[in-house]
Amino acid sequence: MKEIKINPYGTISRTEFYDATIGWRKSFVGYGQAHAFAMYDTIDKILDENKQIKGIIEIGTGSGSLSIFLGLECYERAFQPLLTFDIEKRILPLLFELLDIQFINQDCFSKESIKIIKSYLNSPILFICDGGNKKKEFNTFAPMLSKGSIIVAHDWTYEICYDDIKDTVKKLELEPIKEEEWCESPDYILTSFWKITK
Numbered sequence: 476m477k478e479i480k481i482n483p484y485g486t487i488s489r490t491e492f493y494d495a496t497i498g499w500r501k502s503f504v505g506y507g508q509a510h511a512f513a514m515y516d517t518i519d520k521i522l523d524e525n526k527q528i529k530g531i532i533e534i535g536t537g538s539g540s541l542s543i544f545l546g547l548e549c550y551e552r553a554f555q556p557l558l559t560f561d562i563e564k565r566i567l568p569l570l571f572e573l574l575d576i577q578f579i580n581q582d583c584f585s586k587e588s589i590k591i592i593k594s595y596l597n598s599p600i601l602f603i604c605d606g607g608n609k610k611k612e613f614n615t616f617a618p619m620l621s622k623g624s625i626i627v628a629h630d631w632t633y634e635i636c637y638d639d640i641k642d643t644v645k646k647l648e649l650e651p652i653k654e655e656e657w658c659e660s661p662d663y664i665l666t667s668f669w670k671i672t673k
């Protein structure tokens with residue numbers, strides 16, 4: 476795999492994105508991944524270090540492979556079951572039922588979705604922006620999250636970068652966490668993590 480240097484606060488081209496993410500296109504329990512395996516390790520460490528977190532919301536279910544990993548985290552850590560949204564109808568992995576994963580087949584910005592999201596927010600959570608408009612997801616949902624929550628932007632530097640969220644970061648005094656893992660080789664998780672500090 477070609478090693479490329481990525482500025483965690485900048486943007487990258489389509490070619491750089493392709494080169495960096497060749498290792499993403501694997502599968503987890505038979506479901507195609509649109510992310511790096513190494514992201515599981517980063518999320519696991521973040522949950523170990525942030526015991527205030529009691530639930531996870533994912534925007535963009537896709538094939539459901541990341542959802543299964545997140546659902547396992549919720550189940551094992553006795554969180555609220557994973558809440559995951561996709562605007563498209565999906566064939567759900569069998570594990571969704573076992574892990575009590577709540578799949579919402581709706582636009583995450585619809586009135587009904589916002590109501591469901593708000594009713595989940597009775598404690599700090601991990602909120603993953605991985606739908607079709609990460610900039611809008613980040614800037615819409617970050618202000619709703621309580622202190623101690625962590626908001627995550629996937630496809631960082633490619634679909635969303637610092638310029639897209641800087642006003643929200645400043646206004647909410649978001650603190651970057653695990654920065655050294657955002658854009659590093661060999662895994663290039665291309666994902667940023669921000670803690671809500673107030």
Ligand SMILES: C[S@@+](CC[C@H](N)C(=O)[O-])C[C@H]1O[C@@H](n2cnc3c(N)ncnc32)[C@H](O)[C@@H]1O
Nearest residue numbers: 509535536537541561562563582583605606607
């Ligand atoms: C990149 S895929 C998600 C990948 C998945 N999280 C994973 O890592 O395996 C993005 C998904 O977001 C969904 N999506 C796009 N716009 C959406 C919206 N407004 N609300 C909910 N889901 C949306 C798409 O249908 C697509 O399945």
